[in-house]
Each structure stands twice: as structure tokens, then as C-alpha cells.
Amino acid sequence: MSRAPGALAQFATLAITAAVLAFLVYPTAWVFVASLKTPDTMFSATRWSMTLENYTRLFAAGFGHNVMNSLVLCIGAVLLSTFVSVNAAYAFSRFRFRGRGTLFASVMLGQTFPWIILVTPVFILFARAGMLNNWGSMLFVYVAISIPFSVYLLVGYLRAVPRSLDEAAIMDGASYFQVVWRIVFPIMFPGIVATATYAFLLCWSEYLFSVALLTQEEMKTMPLALYIYFGENVTDWGNVMAGSALTTLPTLLLFLPLQRYMVSGLAAGSVKQ
């Protein structure tokens, strides 16, 4: 290493890094800390009194129901969108067919398509079909919004899977479907997990379609319930922070182990912010 930084420069770098990271981590850390504090010590940085009461009150108010709604809906959507996307990505990656370029470009276009423009017509179509407050409608929407980036990411991961493996299996008489799910699937499993995680997170924090398509209390997803709860209990920060902590916990637990795969999936803006 040439030209190592001097002690002062090193100190400055470390101090600035610490300050920036503190700014980035503080809000999320505070959600978890505040969710465990009693109302009288909530806003004090010095007085601490821990309790689980915020969580018990939250569940007493029926938040557990919203947690289950989000979990079941998102797991269902991820399984379906991953199945559809793996097949489609394999077709794009391994075959040369007429219209391939146009079709792939239209998948990419879907990734940039503004959802806010779609929410009005999608709402009207579902309302006329009597399909508001319907899990099938929500599943359809969440699969559709996950497919573009899933296909795109998976085509990228498939590049790293040697074709000789699929070709050998085809020689042995396997069908393409078997090649995809018996040969390629295990090899690119980490990539598929990363893709499925993005899809899960997208669904888990989605707000716009759920606010438009779900109006019945008992069907509301977690982000929706959290925000309504926040609006109704503006002064009850303990409860709101407990709900926020529960909403954040799964995404944190999924994101952190995947940080190594994350960077490789980042190229070309394939992930929605």
C-alpha cells in the first residue's frame, strides 16, 4: 500500500464515519428502544424503565391479526412469483427465440412502471368485479409487481450457472422443467433466496395498493394497520413504536444475512428502492 493516511487523517475518517453511521442507525435503533420503554420515560435519553406492556397492548388491540395477514399474503406472493420468475428467467437466459429482445425489454420496462398510475384503473376493475377486500386480488398485485425485478435478477444469476450442466441433463433425457427445478434450482439457490427476499420485502412494506384495495379492518396488512394506528394514537408513541419494531424485525433479519449477495444483485438498478 502506498501513501498510507497519517494518524490525523485516519482519526478524521473514523470520526466522520462514526457520525454518519450514528445518524443512519439511530432512527431504527430508537424504534426498538422506545418500544420497550414505559410512557413516562419514553422521551428521556437518561431515564430508562423497560416494559413489554407496549407489545401486550398492541396485540390486545388486534395487531396480531394484521401481522398474520401480511405474513400469509407475502409468503404466498413470494412462492408464486418466484416459481413464475425462475421459469421465465431460464427461458430468457438459455433460449434464442423470436421476440426475445422485445419481451425482455418489456419486463425491464415493468420495473420502472409507475404504480401510482395503475392504482386507479386496477381499483376500478377490481371494484366492478366485486374483488375489493379479496386475498386473490392482493396476491395477483403482489406477484405482478415482483415479477419484473425477479426475472431481471434471476437472469443475472443464471449467467453464473454453466450451461454444460443443463446440456448434460438434457442428453440424459431430462425435460427442461426437470432441468430447471432439479439441476439449476439447487445450484442457484442463494440467488433465488436473495430474489425471493427482495420480493418479500417489497410486499411486506407495500402501502399504495393495500390502502386502495383493502378497506375492511380485519383484512388490513401490517403497514396499513400501523399507519392507521399511528394516526389514531399520535400521543401513544409506545404502542406505535412496538408496531414499528414488529414491522421492521423481519426485514432486518432477512437483510443482514443477505448483505453479501445484495451487492451482486445491485448492478443496473435491479432493486426497487
Next chain:
Amino acid sequence: MHANAKGFVAFALVPAFFFLGAFYVYPFVFNLDISATDLDIFQLRDGGRWIGLENYVELLTSPGFRRVMFNTVIWLTVVGVTVRIVLGLALAFLLDSRTIRAWRLSTLTRILLIIPWATPPVVAIVVWRWILDPRVGAANQLLMWLGLIDQPIPFLADANWVWPSIIVIITWNTLPLVTLTFMASLQSLPGELVEAAEIDGASRMQLLRYIYLPHLKPAIIVMAMMSTFWTFNNFIYVWLTTGAGPGTFTNVMATEIYIKGFIDGRLGYSAAAGVVMAMIMTAFGMIYLRYVAARALVEEEDR
């Protein structure tokens, strides 16, 4: 192509394109139709009366339209995206610096960096609304403790502070993605290149100007374009942070569509606003397809 292969391609692509067609294409075309009617949310089944371009004329000549466009283009998109790219670059250089690597802090800093990104936007908005709260929020407590202000600032109700506050929230939530992308690009830069330039006596500014920035350019272009798409169309940050307020001070295109359609119930007008927004995005989308999607496909063909 072998017959089996043709069968598989059809089997693999039909479901994906069923979803894409039914979710993106059909509703979008249907939206054009709705935009020429006075369809109301309370008379959904009646179909609405055909009123031609009236919704468009009303939208484009409404007194609030200029403010909405200004907010969407300048504040949300230009300021929002620029801040994110500049800070993302600075942070990528900082976290990829020799000092951080020499102290073996790379993994730790990356894990901490990801935390805001792993925080769902709804939660980010809730916690930032607490931080910015004039009575109990941390920002005012800190500023008063430092003696920088005497009176708490109502960040989200004060016209001078509300836009910078929204930008802070969006930046906090999205900076990790931008930074990680730039870090990935920096790490693909051959170390010998930098060392050779240093041996030749290049200054820090020269390194930045002639080595780092040219190498980062593709990542910057892609990130800037993708961020523009996401931000221009983003609904949740403005809506949940300020509800387009105070008054309609922070109203943007996305909140206008939502308010007109789902609060006022004017679905026809909301559809027209969507079409106008789509036209603006299409101009940008052409550039995107040409430079980004096309390039990705070329890479695909090269393998």
C-alpha cells in the same frame, strides 16, 4: 429450436406475461378510457359520462398545477435525486477508504449501512415524524440543547422546513442502496491503476477526476435514472409524512392522483392526471430503454 424447447419457452413465459399484461398493459389502456369520463367513486357501476378532454383541460389549467409540477420535478426529483447521488458517492468513498479497510471495519460498516434500507418506508416515516415533532422529537431537543434554537421548529408544518424535512427522510431511507451500488463499482476498480497513478504523482483531485469518476460513471448514470423513476412516482413519502400539506404546499403528482381519485372520488380526473404523468415518464423511459435496458441486453447477447 427443438419442439420440446419451444414448448418449454411457451410454458415458462405465458404465466409471467399473463401477470404483466393483466396488471400493467390492460389497466393502463383502460385508464385512457376512464380519463375521458367523469367516473365517480360512488357511482362506479354506472360507467361515467364521456366528457372528452375536459379532465385534461381542467388539470393543466388548474391554479394548483404549476405548484404540483414544481414540487414533483424540482423538489422531489431534482433535489431529492441529486442529494442522494452526491451523498451516496461521498459515503461510498468514505466506507471504501484505506482507513476503514486498515481498521478492518468494512463488514461492520456495511451491516450498519444497510439498516435504514431494511427499515420499511412506513416505519421510517413514523419514526422520522417523531424525530421531527416539535414537542417530543429528538431533533428539536438536540438543537435546543446545543443552543442553536430557542423555540422548537415545527419541521413538517413550517413552509421553510417541510421540503428539506421530506428530502431528509427519503435520503435516509434510500441512501444505503445508492451507496452500496457505488461501493460495488469502486471495488471493481483495479487497484494497480490507482497505485500506478499515485507513483506518477497524481494528486487526490486528479485521481478523482481521471480515475474514480470515469470508472463510476456508468453506475452513476444508472442510479440517477432509476432514482428519478422511483422518486418521481413515489407516493408514500409525501403522503404519509405531510398528507401533501400544510394545505397543499407539498402536493406532488402522485398525491394529486391519490387525493383526486380516492379522497374526492373523482376517478376520471385521477385517471387523466395519471396519463399526463405517464407521458412525462415515457419521454424519460425512451432514454432509459435506449441506454440502460438495451445495454443489459447486449451484455446478455455477448455471453
